Amino acid sequence: MVVRGCENRSVNALVVEKQKSRENLFLIGVPCEGILDWHKIVSEVGEAVTAVKEDGQNLMVETRDGYQLLERADFLHDSCKRCIHPNPMSADILIGEPLPEGDPNLARTTVENFETQTIEDRYAWFQKEAERCIRCYACRQACPMCYCEECFVDHIEPRWTESGATPAGMQGWHIVRAFHQTGRCTSCGACERACPMDIKMTYLTEKLNHDMRDKYNFEAGLDAQSQPPFAAVTLDDKNRFTVRGE
Amino acid sequence: MNHILEKHTLQDLLQSWRQDYDVYLPQKMENFSHFMPLTETSVLVDGDPHNTRIPPKALFLPMNEALVKFTRFGGYEDAKHEIQSRIVFGIRPCDAQAVQLLDTSFIQEDNIDPLWSERREKTITIGLGCHEPCQTGFCTTVGYGPFDRADLDAMLTDLGETYLVETFSEAGEGCFLGLPVASEEIYNQALDIQRSAHDQMPVAFETENLKGKLEQNFKSDYWDTVSQSCLGCGVCTFLCPTCFCFDIVDETQRRERVRNWDSCMFRTYSLEASGHNPRPSRVERTRQRLSHKYVYWLDQVNQIGCTGCGRCVRYCPVGLDIRAMLRQAQTLPFEVSHAA
Amino acid sequence: MQPNGHSLYTPIPMHVLHAYYESPDRSLKTLELSFDHAEDSQAFFEAFNPGQFCLLSVPGKGESALGVANAAWEGDFVRFTAQNVGSVTAALHKLNAGDPVGMRGPKGNGFPLNDWKGKNLVIIGGGCAFSTLYALTKHVHHESHRDDYGKLTLIYGTRTSGLCMYKHDIAAWHEDEDMEIHQAIDIPEDNWQYHVGYVPDVVKQVAPSPENAVAIVCGPPIMTKFTLPALVDLGFSPENIFTSLEKRMKCGVGKCGRCNLGPQYICKDGPVFSLAELNALPADL
Structure with a gap:
């Protein structure tokens, strides 16, 4: 497998969850400079785009009427802009020169922009994003960590959330989807890239990722051994929910 | 006027x-x-x-x-x-x-x-x-x-x-x-x-004999090839102006029976209570989606069930392009004698 | 719009008249339903033909497609036998006499009885899919219709003797000179006096004559898959072999797309197809 930083983390996280066997994989690592967001290019240049060429830090956009030069860094996907670990950390071989690590403070901005709002504003934001959902589940299908044979939304008895594109159904999907990622999300941003409705989702998962970092000093996928804090159960766990009585 | x-x-x-x-x-x-x-x-x-x-x-x-x-x-x-x-x-x-x-x-x-x-x-x-x-x-x-x-x-x-x-x-x-x-x-x-x-408007693919080719190659490995990168999400069908499948679900709390858009690209769409699934993988589901538009609609109303809006091409998260899929279908073998 | 003026999707109100288990393991339960409104009953029987199905509805659980298991002459009720497999059928199993239940139907084409007039009928059923064949047999066997058809042969197989449905009638038919009946179970049992073996093998062994005959096959997919070629080998032409298809259904009126098979919708254009028709459809079952 050819992997970028985020994909290497996802492979590690899947190995931890016993979905992949590391011995059966040979990882060819590629340091990643981020993926271009064509939505951003089209909204800048318009419908007439016919081709885009990468040229160092520039983008050469060919249109029906001529050419346009754009700066590559401005047209990256949001998750790539704030990427902390662009280098694959446990590849069997690495192709190309490692890139400098990203700025963790930059990665915080999405969460901080959200967290610093009032509770009413946060709910309004959440509603506005979630309620554009058409329940196509592109976010789930694109997510490297969503591999359940039966997703909670497809479960009939009990039904966990309203089935359709109703406010309750859409909010239920987005909140539970995010919570299922606690300590598991590898910040690849595939969910937002796949969404046909441009719904922001990473402000929720990144918030959970930050909590994991702050409270448990844990980041998903940095190695292929560490269990997500909420999945690591030991018999001498000091919380009582694991063992009845005592 | x-x-x-x-x-x-x-x-x-x-x-x-x-x-x-x-x-x-x-x-x-x-x-x-x-x-x-x-x-x-x-x-x-x-x-x-x-x-x-x-x-x-x-x-x-x-x-x-x-x-x-x-x-x-x-x-x-x-x-x-x-x-x-x-x-x-x-x-x-x-x-x-x-x-x-x-x-x-x-x-x-x-x-x-x-x-x-x-x-x-x-x-x-x-x-x-x-x-x-x-x-x-x-x-x-x-x-x-x-x-x-x-x-x-x-x-x-x-x-x-x-x-x-x-x-x-x-x-x-x-x-x-x-x-x-x-x-x-x-x-x-x-x-x-x-x-x-x-x-x-460019000609994206040839439609001559396309129906027959898709029909006659129902069991071809063409379908494996064109469905390989499919994620199995519902973008192409939900954003399609001619896709109309819906699910019927009881919402107990509302005391209502509702219909929701559904997609033949979902695993649960054709899954039967017995556990049998006539379209067990993305290969069969992709075949159903394309065949419905380019074969079955023609049988039913003699019109292609795709109006060429291009949404499925534009919004597919993995860039699957129905135009390319159908150009490839045109290279499939076809026997005129079998054509209806 | 339905005859009663309601939307296509709105069930008509029914009540459970009788509810009883067909099998000692309680996996099969028969419900006989009466109509709350006489006009619904009239509309039902004006449209009804053996081989059709209805959607039974339990609020909060959903709807389940079940074949109608009675003939019109039996009286002003509708009979269904449900196997407990999913959440709706589990809810149906909880119903008892006097409980309300919703129903939409009759749906689908049913058996082409007019085309079969004057012919010998070979009726081949397996498991709980026998229900519509039971309706067919009851219809054909009735004195007012019996002269319309030739020889009547029934082949019915179940996993065990306990899973045989409608035991009272089956027992009576064994004594009936007018009918040739072959019953089979998959696994040998003590004191079993009929065939032991799978239905396709029993069909080969019994070898019904294809002469002026139609064969009707309803059973689990695996049984149907092997019985259809066995009949072809016996000399039945694909035009004279019929089967009833099952696929996941929702709307029952050819709108929701779910039971789509090529250009056909099983709920609306089926569920009964001849093998000749089936051969022209994509292998998407």
Whole structure:
């Protein structure tokens, strides 16, 4: 497998969850400079785009009427802009020169922009994003960590959330989807890239990722051994929910 | 009759329709346009060559709606929906064609979907032809066109400062009463634009024998190849103007039986209670999606069930391109003797 | 719109008249339903033909497609036998006499009885899919219709003797000179006096004559898959072999797309197809 930083983390996280066997994989690592967001290019240049060429830090956009030069860094996907670990950390071989690590403070901005709002504003934001959902589940299908044979939304008895594109159904999907990622999300941003409705989702998962970092000093996928804090159960766990009585 | 509509008077005209109708037109939502009801403060999207992201089938078949209400003591009644008279303005010809195709399924003699049919009856559709080709559309390839009338009540052609308005029905004419009649010269100018738009649309793939090739190669490994990168999400089907599958689900708390858009690309779509799944993988599901549009619709109504709007191409998260898939299908073996 | 003026999707109100288990393991339960309104009953029987199905509805659980298991002459009720497999059928199993239940139907084409007049009928059923064949047999066997058809042969297999449905009638038919009946179980049992083996093998062994005959096959997919070629080998032409298809259904009126098979919808254009028709459809079952 050819992997970028985020994909290497996802492979590690899947190995931890016993979905992949590391011995059966040979990882060819590629340091990643981020993926271009064509939505951003089209909204800048318009419908007439016919081709885009990468040229160092520039983008050469060919249109029906001529050419346009754009700066590559401005047209990256949001998750790539704030990427902390662009280098694959446990590849069997690495192709190309490692890139400098990203700025963790930059990665915080999405969460901080959200967290610093009032509770009413946060709910309004959440509603506005979630309620554009058409329940196509592109976010789930694109997510490297969503591999359940039966997703909670497809479960009939009990039904966990309203089935359709109703406010309750859409909010239920987005909140539970995010919570299922606690300590598991590898910040690849595939969910937002796949969404046909441009719904922001990473402000929720990144918030959970930050909590994991702050409270448990844990980041998903940095190695292929560490269990997500909420999945690591030991018999001498000091919380009582694991063992009845005592 | 043909009229001339000055663009700067459009807002007033639309507002005047609100006295008698709910008016729906594409308006900006986030980074895209979306059919929404016109309000006093609505801002018109001018010159957006993008089609709306969600096709206007949603105006006739909402993503979610109640079909049945559960009454006390185990009874049932029809779910009530107040359906107002509406004008849908700015519908693109590909989408208008799609709605007309869907009529053949929802409005059949003795077998009429009451909600679809009432919404259709109470809606005046005013089209906006596409004078500039869009990036991923391929309407002319599948037998339609950027200025097709379908069963639109009226259609607009963008002439810069003005629109030419062609009306095709009494209801359509009623919306533009009192507007000046277009001169022969202007009408001819519009026809040139329409023809040129048609000619600018590239041929995305050949359709000759395409149906037969897909039919005869039902068991070909072609389907493995073209479905390989599919994620199994519902983007292509939900954003498709001709996809109409729905699921029926009981929402206990609402005491309602509702329908939700569904997709043949989902695993659960064809999964039976016994555990048997006739379409167990993305290979069979991809085959179903393409065959439905390019084989079964032709058997049913002798029209391709794809109007070439290009949404599935544009929004597929992994860049699967139905045009490329069908170009590849054209290389499949085909025996003329077997063709029906 | 339905004859009663309601939407296509709205069930008509029914009540459970009788409810009883067909099998000692309680996996099969028969419900006989009466109509709450006489006009619904009239509309039902005007449209009804053996081989059709209805959608039974339990609020909060959903709807389940079940074949009608009675003939019109039996009286003003509708009979269904449900196997407890999913959440709706589990809810149906909880119903008892006097409980309300919703129903939509009859749906689908049913058996082409008029085309079969004057012919010998070979009726082949397996498991709980026998229900519509039971309706067919009851219809054909009735004195007012019996002269319309030739020889009547019935082949019915179940996994065990306990899973045989409608035991009272089956026992009576064994004594009936007018009918040739072959019953089979998959697994040998003590004191079993009929065939032991799978239905396709029993069909080969019994070898019904294809002469002026039609064969009707309803059973689990695996049984149907092997019985159809066995009949072809016996000399039945594909035009004279019929089967009833099952696929996941929702709307029952050819709108929701779910039971789509090529250009056909099983709920509306089926569920009964001849093998000749089936051969022309894509292998998407």
